[in-house]
Amino acid sequence: MLDVNIYKSEDQSAWCPGCYNFAILKAVRQALASLDIAPHQVMFSSGIGQAPKLPHYLKCNLFNGLHGRTLPVATGIKLANHGLQVIAEGGDGDGYAEGGNHFVHAMRRNPGITYLVHDNQIYGLTKGQTSPTSEKGLVTGTTPFGNYNAPEHPLALAIAAECSFAARGFAGDSDHLAELIAQAIKHPGFALVDILQPCVTFNKLNTFQWYKDRVYQLEPEYDPADRQKAFARALEWGERIPLGIIYKKDRLPLENLLPQLKPGPLIKQSIGMEKRKELAGQFR
């Protein structure tokens, strides 16, 4: 167990006072420390939004990329150096809207990436518009007469897209969240943690109390390997919302499937000019 303070950064936060991103930040630090992962061993890939600012406030390596493009970058990092712990981080807008396409395909490929999605059901950075997980009827800047659309169920989508680890945490319970994030990091393939997060400024519907009244921990006897049951839990949303590892499947991660990466991380192998000359020679 490392000292959590080694991840502390000097950068000043741009989040609102009382933002639940602070609780998620705490949980991320706690998870990394509990797994003895030093700051130089972890590489974050984040997008654009309030959530993707998190690694700015964490001592680590960070590729703060573009809106929605978190997972392609993270996949590149993992394939170039699979010795690194790669964590992708973003929000519901970044990951499920702008990055929705990449989200589905990253899960299908199953690279060893931990994906933390701060899901507050609203756009915070652009000051309050509807997101893919916004409730029907939610009044926002772009839905002044209420949101007409049905919300996405990211965990059900993940299970359908062959995600090998799909979990839900709650920013209002950062100790449990830290434990979930640690398990996600330990998972060898693609691990999604959808993190329910109140937005104290722009989402007046899904407040801390709203979540608090609904969330419950999965029972100890719950079997996350049962895909049909996992679908049912992933779709459970309303009076009760389950927290924990909803689905887990043993699948070889992408980096373990590629024969070129068997000898070790790509960047640690020689570039193999001799082999290339030999191949070019075949065309002489």
Next chain:
Amino acid sequence: MSKQIKLWQGNEACAEGAMYAGCDFFGGYPITPSTEVAEILASLLPKAGGKFIQMEDEIAGIGTILGAAAAGAKSMTSTSGPGFSLMMELLGYGCMAEIPCVIVNVQRAGPSTGLPTKGAQADVMQTRWGTHGDHPTIALCPSSIEESFKLTVKAFNLAEKFRMPVILLLDEFIGHMREKMEVPRPGELEIYNHPRPKVDPKEYQHYADGSSVGGPYAAMGSGYRFNITGLTHDKHGFPTARLDEIQWKMDRLRDKIDRHLAELTEVEEEFLDDAEIVIFSYGAAARSSQQAVRQSRAKGIKAGLLRPTTIWPFPDRIVTDVLKKCRTMLVAEISQGQLVYEVERCNKSSTPVVPVLRYDGEMITPAQILKAVEEAQK
């Protein structure tokens, strides 16, 4: 009817201008500093029977407006740098398939994510050449709140007439600036709606000769069957590999602009008659340039302002003529210099062309431009 005076910001005037022009469809995605355009239309459009939709990204935003426009709606999207970059592929599709729509880019400082809350004028060349392939471009650039309104209306008119996407290049400075304006009365500004075909549906050609500018064309689903595609196509809109048809299509796209330069070119001039030092400037920078010209005049320097409100097509002939008459031309831009290269291209005399630039996210000031005028005067 009494005058309607409003204290609007540029983004607000743009949204209100779209309503005035008869826009009935908006599809887009929130992005600073353009979000107000979307939010205001999210509120106004449904009340007027129009449709607003927030999409999952900017590509989807422009996709919906192209679809809606092909089906006959007057359509618009708004965005800023990163979103505008994402729209490039479908922008080219809109040019190729000849679909009328309005794309608003409230420019922010780049490159990449850059400075989301700060302004710039550095997307000018991207506006012209950002999508691949030879293609026509019409881009308008307002310098005031009133112009944000009026040029939005004009953008819709040109889109309808030239049946292509028209870009309104706002910038964060104008987009977020508040200024008094008198709202045009209904009927005061021209609203151009393209004619619909009257021929027998069997005879209809979606890209008939003479239909590229001001001619009739049908909405999909209105009884005229046709095809649209991003592939090079014939008069019916079906893909072709025939060299004569390819040549016909490419010339048609080019001639939309080249044969209508006089109609498309629009510049504002101040004190140009006897000006020795002319400032070429557009958008937000032109406001500081205007002030610098007045200050110069007060100091006895014969300065003038040449301000295009249509920046694409570029006003070649006017710039060439003004360059012939003046001693020096300053080009004031909030970028590392983009239209200055167009001015140089038009320079058929040996008149010095001097860029006056600022690109740190802040507004170029009259003081900086005045200093450049005084340098040029020496």
